Amino acid sequence: MKLFVERNGAAGPTLSLASDPVSGGAIDMAVYYGSGMAVMFAFFVVGLSARSLLTERQLGTLARMRAAPIPAWTAVAGKGAVGFLLALVSMVATWLSSELIFGASWGPPLGVLALIVAHVFAATMIVMLVASGAKTDAQADGYTLGIAFVFAFLGGSLVPVYNLPDFLQVASLATPNGWVSAGLVELAGGAGLGAVALPVAVVAGIGVVAGALAALRFRKGLLA
DSSP states (O other), X not given: OHHHHHHHOTTOSOOOOOOOOBTTTTBOHHHHHHHHHHHHHHHHHHHHHHHHHHHHHHHTHHXXXXXXXXXXXXXXXXXXXXXXXXXHHHHHHHHHHHHHTTOOOOSOHXXXXXXXXXXXXXXXXXXXXXXXXXSSHHXXXXXXXXXXXXXXXXTTSSSOGGGSOHHHHHHGGGSHHHHHHHHHHHHHTTOOGGGGHHHHHHHHHHHHHHHHHHHHHHHHTTTO
């Protein structure tokens, strides 16, 4: 012990902290977790809009709106649009603050924006699909919370995908979070816009499928 202290000084060895890069240094953890939190919270932001739709049904406001000479889907589309815009602003604000304040580059702006828009669209449609099966606003909150955290875990928003078992790494590709994470790793690692063409297409496709299912369920339930 005496020799150890003499070699390293009275204060002991000097400790230094270094960032923990993902994928061999391709992307810094500040970018990875910052974008992961933005992706996860997009579901919560959209969930507030979906929740208000069910609240209005409970209060009778939705029934009065349907009595007006407007299409039945107007209220649902309006809530979805508001949720989409709020979530988009939330993600863009997180992205810009990360870049401007902390100097953490997410990659080429056009590629990042394309991923953000695709994810917000998918998150909006998924939350609306979940809300279409809920009976109360509290139930919608529970469904949204559950789907957000499951997707966040499987998609690498909470735990880096490469730290997960092999079968969960494959399962991450069933979530929009996983594809957005993969796309941002490519962009932050220096790849061009072509590298995110597939992630953007897949995430947008998830949104289209979820949106179609949500429309059918709302038509049979809330709008029946």
